[in-house]
Amino acid sequence: MTTQYQRAKAGEISPEMHRTAQREHLPAETVREEIAAGRLVIPANRKHLAGVSDGAARLDPCAIGRAVTTKINANIGASPVRSCMEEELLKLRWAVQYGADAVMDLSTGGDLDATREHLLAGATVPIGTVPIYSMIVEKPIEDLTREDILATLRKQAEQGVDFFTIHAGILRKHIPLAMKRRLGICSRGGSLLAKWMTHHRAENPMYEMFDEISALMREYDVAYSLGDGLRPGCLADASDAAQFGELETLGELVQRARDAGVQVMVEGPGHVPYDQIEMNMKRQEELCDGAPFYVLGPVVTDVFPGYDHITSAIGATAAAFHGASFLCYVTPTEHLALPRPEDVRTGCVAYKIAAHAADVARGLPGARDWDDQMASARAKFDWEKQFQLAFDGQAAREIHQRDRDATSDAPGDYCSMCGRDWCAVRISKQLAEESN
Amino acid sequence: MTTQYQRAKAGEISPEMHRTAQREHLPAETVREEIAAGRLVIPANRKHLAGVSDGAARLDPCAIGRAVTTKINANIGASPVRSCMEEELLKLRWAVQYGADAVMDLSTGGDLDATREHLLAGATVPIGTVPIYSMIVEKPIEDLTREDILATLRKQAEQGVDFFTIHAGILRKHIPLAMKRRLGICSRGGSLLAKWMTHHRAENPMYEMFDEISALMREYDVAYSLGDGLRPGCLADASDAAQFGELETLGELVQRARDAGVQVMVEGPGHVPYDQIEMNMKRQEELCDGAPFYVLGPVVTDVFPGYDHITSAIGATAAAFHGASFLCYVTPTEHLALPRPEDVRTGCVAYKIAAHAADVARGLPGARDWDDQMASARAKFDWEKQFQLAFDGQAAREIHQRDRDATSDAPGDYCSMCGRDWCAVRISKQLAEESN
Numbered sequence: 001m002t003t004q005y006q007r008a009k010a011g012e013i014s015p016e017m018h019r020t021a022q023r024e025h026l027p028a029e030t031v032r033e034e035i036a037a038g039r040l041v042i043p044a045n046r047k048h049l050a051g052v053s054d055g056a057a058r059l060d061p062c063a064i065g066r067a068v069t070t071k072i073n074a075n076i077g078a079s080p081v082r083s084c085m086e087e088e089l090l091k092l093r094w095a096v097q098y099g100a101d102a103v104m105d106l107s108t109g110g111d112l113d114a115t116r117e118h119l120l121a122g123a124t125v126p127i128g129t130v131p132i133y134s135m136i137v138e139k140p141i142e143d144l145t146r147e148d149i150l151a152t153l154r155k156q157a158e159q160g161v162d163f164f165t166i167h168a169g170i171l172r173k174h175i176p177l178a179m180k181r182r183l184g185i186c187s188r189g190g191s192l193l194a195k196w197m198t199h200h201r202a203e204n205p206m207y208e209m210f211d212e213i214s215a216l217m218r219e220y221d222v223a224y225s226l227g228d229g230l231r232p233g234c235l236a237d238a239s240d241a242a243q244f245g246e247l248e249t250l251g252e253l254v255q256r257a258r259d260a261g262v263q264v265m266v267e268g269p270g271h272v273p274y275d276q277i278e279m280n281m282k283r284q285e286e287l288c289d290g291a292p293f294y295v296l297g298p299v300v301t302d303v304f305p306g307y308d309h310i311t312s313a314i315g316a317t318a319a320a321f322h323g324a325s326f327l328c329y330v331t332p333t334e335h336l337a338l339p340r341p342e343d344v345r346t347g348c349v350a351y352k353i354a355a356h357a358a359d360v361a362r363g364l365p366g367a368r369d370w371d372d373q374m375a376s377a378r379a380k381f382d383w384e385k386q387f388q389l390a391f392d393g394q395a396a397r398e399i400h401q402r403d404r405d406a407t408s409d410a411p412g413d414y415c416s417m418c419g420r421d422w423c424a425v426r427i428s429k430q431l432a433e434e435s436n
Numbered sequence: 437m438t439t440q441y442q443r444a445k446a447g448e449i450s451p452e453m454h455r456t457a458q459r460e461h462l463p464a465e466t467v468r469e470e471i472a473a474g475r476l477v478i479p480a481n482r483k484h485l486a487g488v489s490d491g492a493a494r495l496d497p498c499a500i501g502r503a504v505t506t507k508i509n510a511n512i513g514a515s516p517v518r519s520c521m522e523e524e525l526l527k528l529r530w531a532v533q534y535g536a537d538a539v540m541d542l543s544t545g546g547d548l549d550a551t552r553e554h555l556l557a558g559a560t561v562p563i564g565t566v567p568i569y570s571m572i573v574e575k576p577i578e579d580l581t582r583e584d585i586l587a588t589l590r591k592q593a594e595q596g597v598d599f600f601t602i603h604a605g606i607l608r609k610h611i612p613l614a615m616k617r618r619l620g621i622c623s624r625g626g627s628l629l630a631k632w633m634t635h636h637r638a639e640n641p642m643y644e645m646f647d648e649i650s651a652l653m654r655e656y657d658v659a660y661s662l663g664d665g666l667r668p669g670c671l672a673d674a675s676d677a678a679q680f681g682e683l684e685t686l687g688e689l690v691q692r693a694r695d696a697g698v699q700v701m702v703e704g705p706g707h708v709p710y711d712q713i714e715m716n717m718k719r720q721e722e723l724c725d726g727a728p729f730y731v732l733g734p735v736v737t738d739v740f741p742g743y744d745h746i747t748s749a750i751g752a753t754a755a756a757f758h759g760a761s762f763l764c765y766v767t768p769t770e771h772l773a774l775p776r777p778e779d780v781r782t783g784c785v786a787y788k789i790a791a792h793a794a795d796v797a798r799g800l801p802g803a804r805d806w807d808d809q810m811a812s813a814r815a816k817f818d819w820e821k822q823f824q825l826a827f828d829g830q831a832a833r834e835i836h837q838r839d840r841d842a843t844s845d846a847p848g849d850y851c852s853m854c855g856r857d858w859c860a861v862r863i864s865k866q867l868a869e870e871s872n
Contacts, residue, residue: 080855082839108858133858179871182811184864188854191863198867233861234811235796235804273804274757274797300753300793302807302814304785305822306831310746311789317736317750321710335814336835337852349740353747357736360671361710368671368709371738375618375670378738378771386741395742399772403518416773418624419516422544422569425669427627428620431634435615 003221004042006261008035016042016049020063025366031063038254039290040065041263043102043126043223048160056121059162062101064265065292069364070320070355073128073294073328074100074348076119079338083110085118091344092119098348099391104128104165104328108188112137116159126162128225132189132206141192142199149205153216163223165189165267166213168206169249170229172197177242183233186270190229210253214260223263225294226250231270234302238272239280251287265292265326268319272298277315281323294326295319299334308334309350316351320358327351349392356391379425381414439657440478442697444471452478452485456499461802467499474690475726476501477699479538479562479659484596492557495598498537500701501728505800506756506791507537509564509730509764510784512555515774519546521554527780528555534784535827540564540601540764544624548573552595562598564661568625568642577628578635585641589649593656600658601625601703602649604642605685606665608633613678619669622706626665646689650696659699661730662686667706670738674708675716687723701728701762704755708734713751717759730762731755735770744770745786752787756794763787785828792827815861817850 007014013028017035020042021028034040041064048059064071074095076088088107095103102125107115112134120127135144135152153164167189175194178185185191193204206213217224230246232238250266257264266288272280277298284293297312298319304311312330320327331339331347339347359367370389377385383400387393403416414420443450449464453471456478457464470476477500484495500507510531512524524543531539538561543551548570556563571580571588589600603625611630614621621627629640642649653660666682668674686702693700702724708716713734720729733748734755740747748766756763767775767783775783795803806825813821819836823829839852850856 079852080858081850081852108854175867176871178864179868182808183815184861184868186860186864188858188860191860191867194867195863198870234814235807236811274753274793275799276797301789301796302810303792303825303827304789305826306828306835307785307789310749310786311793313746314750314753314790314793317710318754333835333853335851335853336832337839349743350746353737353740353743354750356739357710357747357750360737361712363711371671372618374738375672378670379619389739390741391739392742396772399742399769403773414517415771416515416517417769417771418544422516422624424622424624424627425620427631428614428622431611431627431630432615432620434634435612 002046003218003261003263004035004044005258005263008032016044016061019061024063024068026067030067034065034067037290038258038264039292040067041223041265041292043128043162043263045157045160045162045220045222047158047220048120048127048162052120052160057124059126060124062126064326066325069359071101071326072099072348072351072355073102073104073326074344075104075106075328076344077105077107078110078115080109082338085110085115087341088115089118089122090341092122094341094344095348096125098345099352100125100348102126102128106130106133108133116156116161120160128163128165129156129161130165130189130227131156132167132192136192141196144196144205146205146209149209150212150216153213157216157220157222161222163225164217165225165227166206167193167227167229168204168210168253169226169246170194170204171207171249172203174230174242174245177245178230181240181242182236185230186233187227187229187231189227193229210256211260214257214262218260218262223265224257226253226264226266228267228269231268231296232272234271235273238269239276243269247284247287251289254288254291265294268293268295268324269298270296271302272300272315274300274315274318277318278322281319285323292325293323294328295324296328297330299330305335306332308332309347313350313354316354317357320355321361327355352391379429438482439654439697439699440471440480441694441699444468452480452497455497460499460504462504466503470501470503473726474694474700475728476503477659477701477728479564479598479699481593481596481598481656481658483594483656484556484563484598488556488596493560495562496560498562500762502761506794507762508535508784508787508791509538509540509762510536510780511540511542511764512780513541513543514546514551516545518774521546521551523777524551525554525558526777528558530777530780531784532561534781535788536561536784538562538564542566542569544569552592552597556596564599564601565592565597566601566625566663567592568603568628572628577632580632580641582641582645585645586648586652589652593652593658597658599661600653601661601663602642603629603663603665604640604646604689605662605682606630606640607643607685608639610666610678610681613681614666617676617678618672621666622669623663623665623667625663629665646692647696650693650698654696654698657699659701660693662689662700662702664703664705667704667732668708670707671709674705675712679705683720683723687725690724690727701730704729704731704760705734706732707738708736708751710736710751710754713754714758717755721759728761729759730764731760732764733766735766741771742768744768745783749786749790752790753793756791757797763791788827815865
């Protein structure tokens with residue numbers, strides 16, 4: 001037996017279950033039970049666990065599901081317009097430094113195989129890909145064959161990719177529904193497969209070949225991330241017949257993946273008005289039988305390009321509170337340009353906020369301890385401790401210091417917002433001391 | 437009769453009701469009804485409406501309440517550590533440019549009277565203050581007298597201030613509750629009054645003098661913003677006995693303000709875990725009989741100093757969805773330093789996101805039209821239209837252009853995220869054209 005799911009079902013606690021249980025402060029048996037129930041996934045290709053090459057980083061397994069802390073993913077990757085191997089490696093480093101639990105290489109430009117190889121060799125976090133991108137480099141999607149699909153999947157599985165986005169849920173019958181939309185199909189994988197289906201007047205090959213694909217993924221324990229090729233690309237298209245039609249198919253595929261012994265997550269929107277997020281999470285949970293939900297944002301308004309890390313962190317918090325387990329970040333460049341390393345940092349921080357705020361809100365044991373420590377450091381005017389506790393202590397220190405350089409006061413005693421005498425916390429502290 | 441509330445109760449539709457009805461695309465009678473019910477406030481000092489001096493800007497009235505769009509406030513003002521009149525005027529300009537519906541001058545440093553005068557002369561938006569700050573410049577809070585209070589309030593009302601934060605709800609009996617907290621009292625006004633009460637062993641003078649204060653504010657139609665001197669300063673202190681004890685008093689004061697004919701809003705937290713926000717909004721609505729709720733964030737986690745515009749925009753969206761009408765922004769410098777003009781911009785944009793996302797979510801008529809126009813511009817690859825529609829078109833254009841300068845391609849055709857051939861929207865558009 002190869003996959004974590006198969007082992008969990010058989011009652012076995014794998015080393016990866018032990019390790020993730022340790023990271024999450026949970027009993028290993030709980031992790032095993034959750035995996036066996038399909039509610040928890042550990043994306044861990046056995047090649048990546050072993051180290052993809054001599055001297056390469058080995059995967060430190062990470063668990064994704066409602067029983068554990070909410071995880072975030074950073075999308076990186078070159079595009080045909082902008083590609084540079086060193087920059088992608090820098091993005092990987094920054095992503096991990098700023099809290100990404102997983103990284104997807106979505107490259108569509110540069111040397112795709114080499115980029116993926118380098119990223120896997122450097123990554124202790126799980127790496128995901130959307131293999132269809134590699135299947136159609138330098139050829140039109142219409143020429144995609146069964147052999148291309150299996151060859152690319154095997155190549156990437158051999159390289160050590162931990163989870164694959166496979167858009168097997170978009171079917172021919174859904175395409176007319178999407179054509180009625182304001183913004184059609186905004187998923188690259190979804191649009192490519194829609195084009196293939198329309199051209200060949202045939203069903204989605206990822207759907208037709210699903211069991212073959214599952215068998216291949218099982219060999220390496222690559223986890224499914226079932227792609228939502230029909231995720232809404234604007235508020236107006238949210239929660240429509242196309243989106244929910246595909247979600248029904250995804251629910252069917254969750255069962256088929258499990259039957260094949262393969263771990264499975266499900267991808268979700270996208271662009272969703274704030275009031276529809278709870279309903280979306282509940283519907284996914286029901287249709288997909290508790291498989292971990294992996295959402296992209298969602299952004300809650302369309303009119304703030306340049307700030308979609310914020311529009312989407314709002315949606316992501318609501319999503320994680322109401323049911324999502326895995327949040328794919330959105331950066332300030334979304335809808336505008338390929339993210340650069342500084343955008344990766346910004347996106348990751350925004351999503352760590354969403355993930356942690358949701359973990360506190362859903363009452364995950366111990367989640368608020370970190371906040372309570374910060375509150376105590378604030379009460380004591382212990383600025384060094386505040387910077388240590390801050391998620392991005394460097395940014396906090398820079399802001400705090402910028403007005404302080406001009407003064408000769410001792411550090412650690414106040415900030416420029418109120419100055420020393422006007423500080424409420426200081427006055428309150430004096431009162432508390434007097435009242436004792 | 438002077439105040440909008442008195443006139444609305446008497447069945448009169450004032451010019452300010454007409455103007456705000458026009459701005460909100462509502463019947464003027466609806467605005468009047470909402471004001472008469474105490475659910476809508478138009479902070480509009482008659483001095484500011486007339487222009488506070490020759491050549492000064494006149495107030496363009498703005499309505500705050502659940503029947504209209506969610507409004508945002510930007511706090512500006514100098515501190516003892518950092519003060520510069522020109523910088524405060526620049527902050528005012530940027531605040532208004534980036535969407536602030538109201539601005540509060542919270543100066544505690546520099547020439548307070550002169551700063552306020554200049555800001556009022558330049559502001560078409562309502563200006564609020566926390567008058568206690570001016571009452572104790574160069575003297576200890578313990579020396580505050582009845583005469584100081586009335587003189588300062590009259591001075592600022594004469595200057596044209598449109599709404600006053602008055603911390604009349606924090607009572608002696610609440611102080612021991614606050615002393616049990618992890619972070620005590622984090623409101624400047626609240627901590628100062630607690631100190632006064634403790635020193636004099638007497639009740640809060642703002643509470644004791646409430647009817648006198650109301651009479652003075654009525655003369656000019658200055659609106660109350662009843663301060664929450666006991667708002668929680670960290671997640672651990674949220675929704676505690678101190679906060680809710682004060683909220684009960686605020687509910688009593690809402691009725692007393694209305695009985696005196698004065699418009700009234702109520703201030704709220706602060707720091708609140710995401711799951712407690714809905715409950716907080718409902719409790720305020722009930723205890724304060726539908727008076728507009730004016731919240732500061734709330735931030736939903738304490739451990740991201742440097743990013744509290746994001747931690748709090750998440751809370752603000754939830755607050756505005758569940759009941760708040762007026763969102764006081766938080767900038768990236770919160771807990772660290774006084775905001776600078778660029779922080780004012782960042783804070784305003786984050787809060788316009790929260791306000792608009794909530795307006796879409798609560799189904800305010802027409803709120804989503806803007807988003808739908810953006811989606812259509814995206815579907816057409818009309819980049820110029822996208823930049824026009826974007827809330828911060830300059831930021832969006834800069835990001836979009838940064839990878840384009842290196843290429844010789846015609847503008848307006850794609851972005852560097854996917855490049856031309858990999859664009860899902862382009863593929864989807866071709867499919868739609870072929871299917872017609």
